[in-house]
Amino acid sequence: MSEKGRAALFFGPGKQMEITELPVPDPEAGALVVKITRANICGSDLHIWRGDGWLGAMARPDGRVIGHEMTGYVHSLGEGVTTDWAGQSLAEGDRVVYQYFAPCMHCRTCVRHMPAACPHSFKVLRGKPNKFPYFRGAYADYFYVTPQMAVYKVPDKVTDTMVAGVNCALAQVVYGLERVHVNVGDNVVIQGAGGLGVYATAVAKQRGAGKVIVVDGIDDRLDLARRMGADDIVDFRVHDTPEARILQVKELTGGYGADVVCELVGRSQVIPEGLRMLGLGGRYLEIGTFYPGSPVEIDAGGLVTSNLRIEAVAAYDAVSLHNSVQFLERNLETLPLDQMLVDYSLEDINSAFEDQDAGKVTRASIVM
Numbered sequence: 494m495s496e497k498g499r500a501a502l503f504f505g506p507g508k509q510m511e512i513t514e515l516p517v518p519d520p521e522a523g524a525l526v527v528k529i530t531r532a533n534i535c536g537s538d539l540h541i542w543r544g545d546g547w548l549g550a551m552a553r554p555d556g557r558v559i560g561h562e563m564t565g566y567v568h569s570l571g572e573g574v575t576t577d578w579a580g581q582s583l584a585e586g587d588r589v590v591y592q593y594f595a596p597c598m599h600c601r602t603c604v605r606h607m608p609a610a611c612p613h614s615f616k617v618l619r620g621k622p623n624k625f626p627y628f629r630g631a632y633a634d635y636f637y638v639t640p641q642m643a644v645y646k647v648p649d650k651v652t653d654t655m656v657a658g659v660n661c662a663l664a665q666v667v668y669g670l671e672r673v674h675v676n677v678g679d680n681v682v683i684q685g686a687g688g689l690g691v692y693a694t695a696v697a698k699q700r701g702a703g704k705v706i707v708v709d710g711i712d713d714r715l716d717l718a719r720r721m722g723a724d725d726i727v728d729f730r731v732h733d734t735p736e737a738r739i740l741q742v743k744e745l746t747g748g749y750g751a752d753v754v755c756e757l758v759g760r761s762q763v764i765p766e767g768l769r770m771l772g773l774g775g776r777y778l779e780i781g782t783f784y785p786g787s788p789v790e791i792d793a794g795g796l797v798t799s800n801l802r803i804e805a806v807a808a809y810d811a812v813s814l815h816n817s818v819q820f821l822e823r824n825l826e827t828l829p830l831d832q833m834l835v836d837y838s839l840e841d842i843n844s845a846f847e848d849q850d851a852g853k854v855t856r857a858s859i860v861m
């Protein structure tokens with residue numbers, strides 16, 4: 494174990510990240526070590542970096558490797574690992590995607606079919622940087638994939654830039670739309686045409702949605718949403734009040750309101766508006782606002798009298814990650830799935846965060 498790799502350590506909001514060297518671990522039985530090739534900065538990494546809600550508490554005084562949207566290739570395989578979780582043979586050098594969290598699969602929550610809510614999932618990510626397995630985050634040369642983390646081979650045709658976001662945004666959207674059972678003929682409203690929103694547009698269409706209506710107000714994002722399959726747009730520069738947008742959704746759905754509304758903006762303030770876009774018996778999917786400490790006022794009586802359901806979704810299950818990789822492979826000829834990324838070196842990680850926070854780049858990506 495004399496090999497070493499670089500890792501960017503995060504010490505807390507407002508502090509510069511520092512590059513250090515950590516030992517490359519030997520994988521235990523059932524585990525594997527990935528050589529990371531690319532790691533994106535996700536909206537939730539920015540929340541952590543800024544310390545939104547109580548996320549500043551995720552820092553450690555001795556530093557922590559953050560980041561979770563990533564891809565890479567197999568560096569070394571632990572004893573007994575011969576295939577990925579779909580049964581395809583796995584060897585050193587194979588390109589892979591994987592969960593960055595580790596549901597235990599035997600606690601009460603996992604046993605009750607909710608591994609996405611497993612309280613043990615993120616334990617391994619919180620450990621000390623100078624303790625095995627060292628590489629616990631994406632902004633580093635390596636990542637340690639524990640035996641509990643699902644791993645799938647990436648088909649040759651699916652590029653690194655397409656697949657780097659799959660273990661976060663796409664898998665979560667695939668899982669979320671399954672949780673609210675988007676079905677043939679459902680009219681679906683997507684609040685927010687960011688990364689999550691444009692994926693949700695395409696996935697909802699493939700699940701058979703009748704109409705997908707996207708709410709946003711930035712031309713590039715609306716354009717991408719259309720190319721991902723949006724049937725209608727509610728432009729909040731035109732419909733510039735909640736009332737106007739709700740009315741527009743009602744009109745576009747024959748007066749009924751939507752069957753499913755998805756909050757993919759990341760701001761809890763849009764939730765009351767989204768709930769009012771639903772028709773009777775509608776389902777609301779909450780994904781965007783992922784940090785506690787974001788309260789919002791909801792008309793409980795309105796929920797009850799309309800028989801509404803709310804599903805809140807964090808993380809995802811293994812099969813959603815597999816389905817996401819297959820979704821990319823199936824649609825790469827017809828959908829604009831290659832993300833527009835702006836590349837930075839690991840040494841420039843502080844500038845990457847500053848630039849994305851300032852809106853100079855939409856999506857920064859660290860290339861190892």
Ligand SMILES: [Zn+2]
Nearest residue numbers: 535537562661
């Ligand atoms: Zn993410």
Ligand SMILES: [Zn+2]
Nearest residue numbers: 597600603611
């Ligand atoms: Zn569990």
